[in-house]
Amino acid sequence: MTRKKRQQSADTPPHLQLHVPEPAARPGQAPDFSKLEIPPAGVLPQPPVDAPEPELRVFPFGLIRVLDDAHQAVGAWDPQLPVATLREGLRHMLLTRTFDDRMLRVQRQGKTSFYMKSTGEEAVAVAQAYALDPKDMLFPSYRQQGLLIARNWPLLDMMCQIFNNSRDRLKGRQLPIMYSSKEAGFFSISGNLGTQLPQAVGWAMASAIRHDTRIAAGWIGDGTTAEADFHYAMTFAAVYQAPVILNVVNNQWAISSFQGFAGGERATFAARAIGSGIPGLRVDGNDFLAVYAVTRWAAARARRNLGPTLIELFTYRAAAHSTSDDPAAYRPQDEGAKWPLGDPIERLKQHLIKLKAWDEKRHAELTKELDEKVKADLKEAESYGTLGSVPVAPDSMFEDVFKDMPPHLERQRRELLGN
Amino acid sequence: MTRKKRQQSADTPPHLQLHVPEPAARPGQAPDFSKLEIPPAGVLPQPPVDAPEPELRVFPFGLIRVLDDAHQAVGAWDPQLPVATLREGLRHMLLTRTFDDRMLRVQRQGKTSFYMKSTGEEAVAVAQAYALDPKDMLFPSYRQQGLLIARNWPLLDMMCQIFNNSRDRLKGRQLPIMYSSKEAGFFSISGNLGTQLPQAVGWAMASAIRHDTRIAAGWIGDGTTAEADFHYAMTFAAVYQAPVILNVVNNQWAISSFQGFAGGERATFAARAIGSGIPGLRVDGNDFLAVYAVTRWAAARARRNLGPTLIELFTYRAAAHSTSDDPAAYRPQDEGAKWPLGDPIERLKQHLIKLKAWDEKRHAELTKELDEKVKADLKEAESYGTLGSVPVAPDSMFEDVFKDMPPHLERQRRELLGN
Amino acid sequence: MASMNMIQAINSAMDVMMARDDSVVIFGEDVGYFGGVFRCTAGLQKKYGKTRVFDTPIAEGGILGTAIGMGVYGLRPVAEIQFADYIYPAFDQLVSEAARLRYRSGGEFWAPITVRAPCGGGIFGGQTHSQSPEGIFTHVCGLKTVMPSNPYDAKGLLIAAIEDDDPVMFFEPKRIYNGPFDGHHDRPLTPWAKHPAGEVPEGYYRIELGKAAVARPGTQATVITYGTMVHVCLKAVEESGVDAEVIDLRTLLPVDLDCIVESVSRTGRCVIVHEATHTGGYGAELSALVQEHCFWHLEAPIERVTGWDTPYPHALEWAYFPGPDRVAKALKRVMES
Amino acid sequence: MASMNMIQAINSAMDVMMARDDSVVIFGEDVGYFGGVFRCTAGLQKKYGKTRVFDTPIAEGGILGTAIGMGVYGLRPVAEIQFADYIYPAFDQLVSEAARLRYRSGGEFWAPITVRAPCGGGIFGGQTHSQSPEGIFTHVCGLKTVMPSNPYDAKGLLIAAIEDDDPVMFFEPKRIYNGPFDGHHDRPLTPWAKHPAGEVPEGYYRIELGKAAVARPGTQATVITYGTMVHVCLKAVEESGVDAEVIDLRTLLPVDLDCIVESVSRTGRCVIVHEATHTGGYGAELSALVQEHCFWHLEAPIERVTGWDTPYPHALEWAYFPGPDRVAKALKRVMES
């Protein structure tokens, strides 16, 4: 034994080195996507929804694309949506972007404390909302406002939350954009990353326990996959074959940290599915048709008791992380503009134009119409107050900590009110 | 949109059902391994240690075996160990089992409060200890006592911890078998499952930061893979390419829960590696030669700055979970005896006999010798006291909470001593 | 009425609720087929089926994360954490989610979960099978915290906890699962069968959360305690000869302040006892409350008798455990000053 | 000497320690290339290299789990948790591992980690960017807990924390990163440049853990506080006209009991102030300690002025924040009784 060991130590190994991931380009450098492999559109087959997982292990390493570089819909994954639906999708994506742009300005004007845009990621939320049933339950992160908008939830209600004004259903308690709407099947957004994912699985398990037909879907970002909750969600979803869709929106950045710090240098996020034995689909997140198609496929699978699916939506965070962030400090300023998979709105627009179902003039009109709609809603929302401009009843602070206010909170409430 | 949705809800889906895993057999039923796929020994190639991970994705779904059913060493993974090493390995495995059997009896006699055996899993700890360098750091779970024994750590010291007696270096603080030995490079065992795994990764990262040559290895059980710490360990090991070996000892049971409740119904535990982009090897954990070979391969990889490896050691928990457990309540009593991959000690013994390097007579002598050695050590250990038989200085309780005792603990110490 | 130990009473509470309300589901590590390492869920899977009583992966955070999702759906999950010492991996889901959900959603979403966890020492479990972490949870707004001291209360409180629409931490002092342990570990344990609180109705009944019980009326001092320590304190009172009132809080949060204030205002002397570590334990809050509300009645400093500020040492269990002698000493001190 | 705000002082402490001791490593979410969302580690990666200052996955439990492993190896990890509100996923590694390791290994293994986390509200961060969880950690034996109130202390305490061989929780009140906030949110903030404690030595110096500071000597009452509230209390004292002594604990655990007892024994009146939620907060422990050690000197009930027992409400931030008026009222109450 000891002899043997001496031999071992004999072959002196090199000195160890710590590998620390580094993105392809930093500020001052030119954006570099040379290492990025983008397979052509339409090459991947669409397997039957009941295909056994072992037959699906190519998908995490590929990229499902429907819209090709000439803006044509190609391949087995083309969902063949009616033109009316495509136009509606374009409208909801554009509305989401218009809303984001406007609310950012409003925040800059000091009318609220904080805002987060979803620019460049509109196809994720809108196409997925379309692919799901209106009664399915959504457990989003803070960057899927498009889900609410696609479900035709009033912008006015969202704005009132952002302003914490007299019409804010959340009683001024929450940071702007932390929406919650039971009616829209949109779960209360948490400030703690990832917690919603095992909750989505639990909701789906409950739906299965009650022999319901509704499924659940949850969203996290690439960076959040490192949190325990992603692991919990994957494990419980696989063990109980929960009717749930777990979405990882890989927009390649987590504030200042590129996806390499979440493991993106070594494998795709969709590949995590293989270890849990559930299907993993990797899709061009800026391709409205592809996103719709994979989500429909996963939903059909879940509805037929065939279990969960992990979807990686490969996209790019085109804007700053939030109003507290300036990406110029950590990535090339034009990286987003150079993103090879383009912009989801522009791509669907060009596709509709190819289909002769759209043109620049109608697009300009739509843009103007939506801008006016947002302005009008904003005007009304501001009439109910902006952050700090209208007093929120201070003692409402003590409500909803518990269903019924216990004595110690009643005492504190009285102390606050000075009696 | 709304029209489209109505269509969707139209194809009325079946009612959802929750899947709850169920083992192949329960008490009263015959053990059933019919669904178990055991590939023949020697079929899998041994890739070069610097093989890129994408080329290794078959291994998680296979099973690396060296000893065939005729007890011959076959195939590319045969480590070709000297006979002397094999005999030593047999000795250390047998010593581990003898120790376990004796200490269980001692617990039954009420001389200590608790014990945990590693019966059937001796090859995991002993062969892995052999395959590592004595200076490599080990972060075990509570079922790798064989690591200490293979590193020739005195049984006496282990017994004194089990008895919490006057020679217990842990000052009577820890539950029996929660060993700790800095000198042996054996990390303090935690009662909280899985915590040691990210710690092993951190230790390995530190070794790399300091350009050291020592690597780390950590062990958890199949059930523990569901804990966050496994996910953290995999993520950090992959991101920083830490020189660490992450071992999952799949003994198929977690107290009363079979591996299906950790996801074992859907994928192997080695397959988790694919999602993190690190090599995953699945090995017959009852095959001393195979366990040694895969561990050497992973260690060589780590030493050459080629990053971490996940190893699933496929074995069977032949004994009860602990002295607080009775498996007869949840699995067929003879399931262990029927385990197709047999017993690690018996298999190495038969291999040595095949090599004409061993025989029943020598084995009987060795068994007797080891039994006497353990008895002798036990006699000495008991002379230093058994649980409760010797007073531990009560105020030692306040030491080591902090490096230096702060005033509030000094006050409590004085209160305890009644002055 | 039937004679039940605490395990049987807890089992009976879940049985009753499973039968009354099909939205009640039970899960946790080893709780399904096996019936739990302490047997609290024994027989329930057989009776109510695998989709209402099931085993889980070993992931406390996943257990409570999915429990919250089930609660949001409309179920009433009762999750077991095998030992209170293993609740920490679920801490974020409890603090950031279960406790905040109703508030942050303006009352739209909530998760009526009950988290059962055996706690406390005195069973030679070592530092990771002996902890009493209740003081961490009583600091978290949005959580209710309960700790029963006998089978009758355990059943009534657990039923109330399951029916409660807020998340409830339900800590079960494992040392008294089988009998009222008075701290004299060297003497035989009386089984619950020999104790009046071991007489438990088979059917449905509730004990409202937030109401303390006077375990022993007294005039000279007030002992505020809960869980296993109730029995230790009763023994200590008996041995000290002090006519002390012993209050069994039963629910720690919301606390029954009226009961405390009424008693201490009468006795003017107060000893607070728990097994959890001293600094920042729930005893600190109780002490602060008593001096705030009874300051002018206090005739002696409030004493705290607790576990020491160390991990629970295996061999030194009885030097760590706050036994009757330490409580009696404190009683004498408050009487003397 | 240089003029530094709290961010610069914290950065300087790490800079000094990185230069003095090559076993010091720094990591956390966004701390590397970017230098931290509050810029506390700005410039350090450039100066000391990527393997000593680096970004991490978003996994607080992984950050502290690996930190412990690095500490066991022999490094001195300084880990940043981006907001104290996000420390809960790491709770098990802190409570079950960092805090227990030295004890359970009989002194053989330990992890000298420092956990930095910005805490507290007053910045319109909403309930998940405003929490003060220190009271959870002061209940955990084996952890030290520190919260500075100014740049000079922050640097000296952080250096002492990094050099300390025990795990140290180092909470940074983000509201006072740029200036001593006195609670009057409607008035302009004085920058640290205009405050004596903004004068900070560039080099190495320590402030011993466990020693409080008297922020203002006084004779009529004692205010015990820490962090942002030190400045709120100083203002409240000024406005109340009460000649109160203000104690800045600086280290919460181990606490400087002598300083507290000496002061309260003199003044006979005590107000305890923190921003964290009320029930079971660290103020409860302080109140219990004061009445245990100063009972015979107390002339009025000890008052606690704290955050309410609710999450931190975004729009109602200033109704939640315990400002100078509430503290002054409490001072008047203790003077009147």
Ligand SMILES: Cc1ncc(C[n+]2csc(CCOP(=O)(O)OP(=O)(O)O)c2C)c(N)n1
């Ligand atoms: C538990 C927790 N840790 C840290 C944070 C701080 N934080 C907020 S967003 C964010 C980055 C998340 O990145 P990603 O998951 O990729 O989502 P994205 O912002 O790109 O949509 C971080 C670190 C948090 N909110 N919660």
Ligand SMILES: Cc1ncc(C[n+]2csc(CCOP(=O)(O)OP(=O)(O)O)c2C)c(N)n1
């Ligand atoms: C965090 C935590 N949760 C639960 C437990 C209780 N527990 C101890 S061992 C065990 C089963 C572990 O099974 P596995 O990981 O397969 O290891 P094995 O016992 O089979 O070696 C459980 C649930 C624990 N010790 N720690």
Ligand SMILES: [Mg+2]
């Ligand atoms: Mg991202």
Ligand SMILES: [Mg+2]
């Ligand atoms: Mg196991």
